[in-house]
Amino acid sequence: MAYDDQNIFAKILRGEIPSFKVYKDDDTYCFMDIMPRSKGHCLVIPKTPCRNMLDASPDQLSTCLQTVQKVSHAAMKALGAEGVTIQQFNEDAGGQEVYHLHYHILPRWPGIKTTPPGKMGDMEEIKATAEAISAAL
Ligand code: AMP
Secondary structure: OOOOOOOHHHHHHOOOOOOOEEEEOOOEEEEEOOOOOOOOOEEEEEOOOOOOOOOOOHHHHHHHHHHHHHHHHHHHHHHOOOEEEEEOOOOHHHOOOOOOOOEEEEEEOOOOOOOOOOOOOOHHHHHHHHHHHHHOO
16 A cells, blocks of 8 residues: 555645654654643654554564664653553554554553544643653653
């Protein structure tokens, strides 16, 4: 399947749609999920195009995972989380909705379940959480 450069994360990368930045480097960008399933839910994407893990290059995979690890540590520190759940979906049958490779980072606390997808978060809280994670990097 071909990469569609009109997907929402491509638009975020081009600055056509706003996002709450957590971290960026030469290869990757991390920003908040606006429908968070846990406090601090954020997404790591490569700056270069690929649909998902199935067509990603070794460089895209490795730089994304390095950012996932870095931001996970910062999110745990900033939010007092005791763990993280990492999710990554591939194609429609695999649960993917946005066709630009992305890794979900979900900070976790004992006994607190993730919430169902699809519910818009509180933008002020998401902004403050992005700033807290950024500051811990
Ligand atoms: P999936 O492709 O199933 O991994 O899910 C895509 C994720 O992107 C969902 O968790 C959405 O909440 C999230 N999402 C969709 N649009 C935006 C947006 N404009 N900014 C941040 N996150 C988004």
